[in-house]
Amino acid sequence: MMKKILNDPASYVDEMLDGLTAVHPELYALPYPRVVSRASGAVNGKVGLVSGGGSGHLPIFAGYVGKGLLDAAAIGDVFASPSAEEMADCMRVAHGGAGVVRIYGNYGGDVMNFDMAGETVEFEDDIESTTVLLTDDVVSAKPEEASKRRGTGGMVYAFKIAGASAERMADLETVTRIGQKTADNCRSIGMALTPCTVPQAGKPTFELGADEMEMGMGLHGEPGIWRDKLKPADAITDEMMDRLLDDIPLASGDVCSILINSLGATPHEELYIMYRRARARLQDQGVRIAMPLVGRFATSMEMTGATVTICQLDDELESLLLSPCHCAFWTVMQ
Amino acid sequence: MMKKILNDPASYVDEMLDGLTAVHPELYALPYPRVVSRASGAVNGKVGLVSGGGSGHLPIFAGYVGKGLLDAAAIGDVFASPSAEEMADCMRVAHGGAGVVRIYGNYGGDVMNFDMAGETVEFEDDIESTTVLLTDDVVSAKPEEASKRRGTGGMVYAFKIAGASAERMADLETVTRIGQKTADNCRSIGMALTPCTVPQAGKPTFELGADEMEMGMGLHGEPGIWRDKLKPADAITDEMMDRLLDDIPLASGDVCSILINSLGATPHEELYIMYRRARARLQDQGVRIAMPLVGRFATSMEMTGATVTICQLDDELESLLLSPCHCAFWTVMQ
Amino acid sequence: MIFNANDIQQAMARLSSAANEAKDELNEQDGKLGDGDLGITLANGWAEAMRQQLPEDDLGKAFLMISKSFQRACSSSFGTLVATGMMAAAKSTKGRAEANYAEISELLAAARDAMMARGKGELGQKSVLDVLDAVVSATAGLSNPGEMAAAAKQATGQTLDEFRDKLAGLGRARMYGESSKGLDDPGMLAFQRMLDGLLG
Amino acid sequence: MIFNANDIQQAMARLSSAANEAKDELNEQDGKLGDGDLGITLANGWAEAMRQQLPEDDLGKAFLMISKSFQRACSSSFGTLVATGMMAAAKSTKGRAEANYAEISELLAAARDAMMARGKGELGQKSVLDVLDAVVSATAGLSNPGEMAAAAKQATGQTLDEFRDKLAGLGRARMYGESSKGLDDPGMLAFQRMLDGLLG
């Protein structure tokens, strides 16, 4: 039995998007059934930023449409890619005459469909577009095959930093370069304690013993890489930080931001406890933390667990990360 | 077994507060171990606004410390009142010379301790103070005994509206009047699907069948008033709206805000589905909705479920609700 | 017969271990119509109190220390009420190194009254107040420890029996109406467990 | 022997009911090393396709309609690959009302190549591509429906057996390394269930 508040699983996504735009008509519009755009539409002369992917990850994807962030997002069924046609519409809506950057996570269906969509709008609408693919999840492939890794929390940094660059009216090449640099500088890892339920499937995505946790768990409940008895918060955080810092060694004087993200059910309280430890680890190495992010930034509906993302920053990226943005889920003030 | 990310249950609250202030040093300070204040301290000449209560409800209480909201909050153990001494310290920290308003929910322990604290600071520090008590949860007592009701989501409106009044430098009497009017205009009801675990207790606060929901559930897992088979979102929302509108009949032309709040695990996606229905109900009655709030505003850690709060607004309250505020969990822009 | 701070110190050890033993039971009972923290409340309160070294020369200061321990360690309703009661006892014994068993009924009555003022509760609402009040009456006029113990136990048990099937009228349990019938008030039960622990 | 849009329309009904029957099994298999949506993907895709009234005069348009149905109804990897394969078949049959059974192997080969281009996958990586490739080879040169059916079934079963204990190299399953050994690739299994449903 699924413990969710919904009507018909088949209308879950559409009712959800309808509700989202009804709550925030000043922020979001729904020009197509599965395309969310800024209420004010495309910005003339600005590079358009789009993302997209399955539902069930709010604020990702639709939530991050807003000033200093995305221009539009294409939304699929829960954990399923939107269609190429929806993605093409999304790019058309975001196009302000200066081209469009597609920033999203490396998942088979999404990549195939966004590639199709890119070909379509180039052919039909003469829209120039580029791709920035997030491959930040370190456990999902060895470093030699880093380009095959899936994308998770790193998307948040890429949306924010490339979004700020586009908002400053940088050109397509620059926004793409900055987005790609951000993507290259992100490393993530996840862990989960309890599953979530995909409405149309109606049962939990995985099972775990009452005292177990799964390290390396993916954003869709893809099984993790190793299972362990539930450990204290500091030990969990250490294990995650070890993996991240193995993959992106940070030296004294380096600067990074860090995202401690809840997969949904894990409350802020527990994230703060994790942050304490993560911060201590970075400070031990002489790394300066710029604008830590702690909260629900990339979820899997009601899954219990957390992801940690490190985003290494140079001056250019740091300044863009700190610049203002506004959507229903995240405001950075001037 | 408890599926939580923490170290020692005994240090849960202190590590949580330490983490919160470490993430947002520009917003929050911790002048005493269990007292959170604005980083910038009390505002000279402004009425101080304080709240307090048990941990486990973030953003309530500590999260709402910020410009246009609270000046300080006293934080107890999970679901337990802070001590009278901590509350007294909290009031001292918030005092800018113009008196202090205590705004909080009607729970036995909190009331006894805040009363003690008020007597203490009046006696020891000559601080004039008043109380605004939230009693918005309609199922917790019959209308004839409305003053015995517990306080839940209404606190969010009272913090925001009284906070805006204080920020406009209104005097103690005015801020108290406005806070009380807000409290009087709020009605709430909750429902839950799965429990949460108090770290020091180590086991779930209640048990529910796999296909059951509990209507009228309290913020601490106090059993609800009636149990039912899990129903579709619209039916649940209707049942909650019926109870609320029975208690505060709204007429065509009336204005209200509505809060659809997750108790923790219930994702935004489901809240939007509920909002759709709640909005339809209000619109059917010709009621105008001002600034709907949908999200996690008053939680019970990882509990699954939602609360709905209606706050009726007149021009004065509406203007204050719409005025700017800023904390880590809620920003209303100019 | 008299008692002093040393007797209280020893009593606290017994109360603390009784609270630990009854912890799960009281949490569970409190969880039926409340938030399930009463066992923790008591265990933490007595543990904190037991850590204090009570002064030998002033019972008032000793009771004050216990009151402050409860204020610090557990500020839920019951903890605050215990703190309030201890504060009342402190006021009545201030400056004295010893007190007489014959005074106990009055000390309890002072505690009861202070707790009613603080919690705005009345007798008959099925709370710890009722059992306290029954013990006040049952021990009034007595001074023999054995007789007092027997009277207190008897009054406590009888009060629990009397109130079991009544409606709860105070605290979180109040709002459950009919379903509070048939359930012991957790605060009364806590009182009984403490009394049994104290008296062995 | 030839086939036309009407044959495809009937085939879709069989495929759709096979997909419904295999739905839970495929979700479960996909859930072992993936996101558990493959059964839904197929069921939704064929249900949507079945709702279309295929034009009788142009097989190319008919395949295009099926492709668009999958694009609309299920855009996960497998759905998009099916859409891609159908698009390739559409290109090869454009403008013709009928096709010959002898062409089927070529049509499947065209689909295989288009799917490899779209998904950047290679043969030997334990995906639906391998089973498709095996069927292309097994049916090459045949034109008798019965013989083709037998050859396709045999090749499919054999490919599943061959790959079962290999490492997954594509899609979500890829990242589980050793634990993918011993498990059938869900996409291959889906192909087998569809084939069985189609051929009865």
Ligand SMILES: Nc1ncnc2c1ncn2[C@@H]1O[C@H](COP(=O)(O)OP(=O)(O)O)[C@@H](O)[C@H]1O
């Ligand atoms: N206002 C009150 N006056 C007297 N006794 C009370 C009052 N409120 C609660 N109690 C007693 O305290 C018990 C519950 O204590 P506790 O669990 O600490 O409360 P809570 O967790 O609700 O703060 C009740 O069973 C009752 O005996």
Ligand SMILES: Nc1ncnc2c1ncn2[C@@H]1O[C@H](COP(=O)(O)OP(=O)(O)O)[C@@H](O)[C@H]1O
């Ligand atoms: N890039 C690819 N090329 C070929 N086949 C693939 C590819 N990715 C996945 N597959 C096939 O699709 C199956 C999974 O389909 P599906 O569940 O729709 O994927 P997902 O849910 O990960 O998008 C795999 O078992 C495999 O056979």
Ligand SMILES: [Mg+2]
């Ligand atoms: Mg309690």
Ligand SMILES: [Mg+2]
């Ligand atoms: Mg309590």
Ligand SMILES: [Mg+2]
């Ligand atoms: Mg899948």
Ligand SMILES: [Mg+2]
């Ligand atoms: Mg999928």
